[in-house]
Amino acid sequence: MWRNAGFGERAWAFSVWLFTGFFLLNLFALIAAVVVDSFGTHWFATWLPAGFTTRWYAMVWNEFGLAPLLIVTAEVVAAVTVLAGLIGVPAAYAMARREFPGKRAALLLFLLPLLVPPFTYGIPLATVLYRAHLAGTIGGVILANLVPTVPFVILIMMPFIDQIDPRIEAAARVFGARTPRLFARILIPLFAPGILSALLLVLVRTIGMFELTFLTAGPSSQTLVVALYYAVFAAGVRPAQSIDAMAVVYMGTTLVWLLVTLRFVNPAQIVGRTGP
Amino acid sequence: MNSAAPLPETAAPRAVARAAPLRTRLRARGLDGVTLLALPAVLFVLALFVYPFLYGLYLSFAPAKGGALANYARFFSQPFLYDTIATTLLLAVPVTIVNVAAAVPVALRVRLMRHQRLLTTVLVIPITLGTVLVAEGLLTYLGPRGWVNRLLLDFGLSDRPIRLLHNYWGVFLSLVISGFPFTFLLVLSYVTGIDPSLENAAAILGARARARFARILLPLLVPGLAITLALSFVQAFSVFPSAVLVGAPAGATRVIAIAAYQAAFEQYDYSMASAIAMLMAAVQLLIVVALLMLRGLVYRGPAATGKG
Structure with missing residues (x-):
């Protein structure tokens, strides 16, 4: 019934697509500009650089200390992902399976860190971590990054657990399985697909989490994004191409994991929705 | 684990006599070993989200010099x-x-x-x-x-x-x-x-x-x-x-x-x-x-x- 649309409607549809195309074109051009520049020797008043080289990547490796940076990033991301799963999944199970007094309050408690932007609570959080002598350490960065990710795991896992038949667990209980055994033998295998997507989302979000890491990291506990921020901030100290090379390294790391994640997850879940 | 209750979950009676043991009464209200699994996450968010916010609020009224405001x-x-x-x-x-x-x-x-x-x-x-x-x-x-x-x-x-x-x-x-x-x-x-x-x-x-x-x-x-x-x-x-x-x-x-x-x-x-x-x-x-x-x-x- 949309076929016999009038001229006005078709013109409107066309302009909507035109806008979308324009946005995507600029998005791609923006990313392409970074990639091209990172391989360029010199780039002045031309469409493309004068020549191509990989020496900026060698420079990033040597001068930015890329290797330790990647190690710290991997440590932070791995720890956050595992801990968010360990704290979040059991909590999601309890929230999905039990009605208890204060459940609505608990749900609100888990919703808040996802609704309040990280920079707003990051400042008081960093203050508390400084008082506890944890800021500046990897431990502090991990703790700070767990604040939005634990609730995120809970809110992703709750609807997933809801749709699994509780009679399976009841049967296991009847046969004498206690809670730890129930988790190991029944629940973890059943929840595996949900856990996998929740943890992959946590992983991708933690690689890209700038604000909390920035506010709590010290020189030796920076992740890739924060180091990129400082590199761009101190532009002029290093050649622009080497900063773009650094950006490409960050982009590559993120996009590889994003691709892996999107094999299992609906893109809409990246913004924190659990589906329509 | 002692905390795990002896009865299967689904058999928990909804209405329990006053004389029933505490554990049974708690369970009737939905509080048992499984509910406790939510506790670490609740404590974590309280400690690293709610507490810093309240501490920040308190700190904002405690400047280095001058009155509370x-x-x-x-x-x-x-x-x-x-x-x-x-x-x-x-x-x-x-x-x-x-x-x-x-x-x-x-x-x-x-x-x-x-x-x-x-x-x-x-x-x-x-x-x-x-x-x-x-x-x-x-x-x-x-x-x-x-x-x-x-x-x-x-x-x-x-x-x-x-x-x-x-x-x-x-x-x-x-x-x-x-x-x-x-x-x-x-x-x-x-x-x-x-x-x-x-x-x-x-x-x-x-x-x-x-x-x-x-x-x-x-x-x-x-x-x-x-x-x-x-x-x-x-x-x-x-x-x-x-x-x-x-x-x-x-x-x-x-x-x-x-x-x-x-x-x-x-x-x-x-x-x-x-x-x-x-x-x-x-x-x-x-x-x-x-x-x-x-x-x-x-x-x-x-x-x-x-x-x-």
């Missing part, structure tokens, strides 16, 4: 500080309106598309990459030697490179690039939640696209749009990296997050920094509450009757 008095007496609220609103409000206004028509169109997944996948990329990378991309892409200025100069559209960086527009664009996809994905999830048979019915009764939008879709979308507006605004209001990297952090884009950051990490005045963070939260809360109240005025019942 000294920080707030200083904030509202120095244009250098109180101007940041207006500066941030001047960025966040137009950006939010632009993003939502662009996202609604695109989402309504994409809803009819077969291969939505490709577009949503592509649009997830800028969200995942984050504002720091978008800022670096804009510096290369919009810079005086970038492709945009190359195009303008080579086609004679402008006789000198246009300045889109290190001013208001740089931050504005960065907020659109990372904010539009976010807004779009949120709106799309609300739009696809509207039962298509409602619109079909209107079309059968002869309603044109414009009437279908104004009379059917928009009223059903309003609750979702209020939440989208609130979330997009809150994100834009706490802008930091792009305001520094592609903005004018000492001038036109000295946003409130910069003031809070400088107080904390340049002057080491955590009390003042906490006060600014609390004001930031207060403005965000105020706008969100206002939006949700507006939503309450026009809300006409559940928006979705499930996907048809």
Whole structure:
């Protein structure tokens, strides 16, 4: 019934697509500009650089200390992902399976860190971590990054657990399985697909989490994004191409994991929705 | 494990006599070993989210010198500080309106598309990459030697490179690039939640696209749009990296997050920094509450009757 649309409607549809195309074109051009520049020797008043080289990547490796940076990033991301799963999944199970007094309050408690932007609570959080002598350490960065990710795991896992038949667990209980055994033998295998997507989302979000890491990291506990921020901030100290090379390294790391994640997850879940 | 109760979960009786043991009575109210699994997460969020917020609130009223309100008095007496609220609103409000206004028509169109997944996948990329990378991309892409200025100069559209960086527009664009996809994905999830048979019915009764939008879709979308507006605004209001990297952090884009950051990490005045963070939260809360109240005025019942 949309076929016999009038001229006005078709013109409107066309302009909507035109806008979308324009946005995507600029998005791609923006990313392409970074990639091209990172391989360029010199780039002045031309469409493309004068020549191509990989020496900026060698420079990033040597001068930015890329290797330790990647190690710290991997440590932070791995720890956050595992801990968010360990704290979040059991909590999601309890929230999905039990009605208890204060459940609505608990749900609100888990919703808040996802609704309040990280920079707003990051400042008081960093203050508390400084008082506890944890800021500046990897431990502090991990703790700070767990604040939005634990609730995120809970809110992703709750609807997933809801749709699994509780009679399976009841049967296991009847046969004498206690809670730890129930988790190991029944629940973890059943929840595996949900856990996998929740943890992959946590992983991708933690690689890209700038604000909390920035506010709590010290020189030796920076992740890739924060180091990129400082590199761009101190532009002029290093050649622009080497900063773009650094950006490409960050982009590559993120996009590889994003691709892996999107094999299992609906893109809409990246913004924190659990589906329509 | 002793904490695991001897009875199977589903056999828990709903009404238990007063004389029953404590464990049985607790279980009847839903408190047993399984419920305790939520405890670590609750304690964690209390310790690292609620406590810091309350501590920050307390700290903001305990300045290094002066009375309890000294920080707030200083904030509202120095244009250098109180101007940041207006500066941030001047960025966040137009950006939010632009993003939502662009996202609604695109989402309504994409809803009819077969291969939505490709577009949503592509649009997830800028969200995942984050504002720091978008800022670096804009510096290369919009810079005086970038492709945009190359195009303008080579086609004679402008006789000198246009300045889109290190001013208001740089931050504005960065907020659109990372904010539009976010807004779009949120709106799309609300739009696809509207039962298509409602619109079909209107079309059968002869309603044109414009009437279908104004009379059917928009009223059903309003609750979702209020939440989208609130979330997009809150994100834009706490802008930091792009305001520094592609903005004018000492001038036109000295946003409130910069003031809070400088107080904390340049002057080491955590009390003042906490006060600014609390004001930031207060403005965000105020706008969100206002939006949700507006939503309450026009809300006409559940928006979705499930996907048809």
